[in-house]
Amino acid sequence: MSAAQHTHGHGHDHGHDGHGHHDSGPHSTFSGYMVGFVLSVILTAIPFWLVMSGAIAHRTTAALVLGGFAVVQILVHMVCFLHMNGKLERGWTLLSTLFTVVFVAVGVAGTLWVMFHMNNNMMPMHPQSAPAPDAAMHSGHHHGS
Secondary structure, three states: OHHHHHHHHHHHHHHHHHHOHHHHOOOOOHHHHHHHHHHHHHHHHHHHHHHHHOOOOOHHHHHHHHHHHHHHHHHHHHHHOOOOOOOHHHHHHHHHHHHHHHHHHHHHHHHHHHHHHHHHHHOOOOHHHOOOHHHHHHHHHHHHO
16 A cells, blocks of 8 residues: 555656656745845845935936836846746746836836826916016007007
């Protein structure tokens, strides 16, 4: 009876090896996860310090620097935690991720472009850009007389 269980157990394990899941799947070690964790902490602490200390005074520069840190952190997460590389599933995972990134980037850029132009074309006039009251009065008096 134990021989039958051993054969069945061996056959079951051999069946899983035949699928090839273990050979092509992501392999990680504790040190690999620790490297990802330490990089993530650093890539979070530096932007936090930059914002809280006011080290970057110009708002646009700060947004670009923080965006750069965010992109690097996304890449660290994809490599260290999601184990994405060109080898996984013959590159289809990486290819589909790149497609998603391009698709989202086009959507976000298009949305920002539309919102910027809508803001410029449809917002009410601000007091500093309104015509001077003197000019309006003079043109009104000429038409009324």
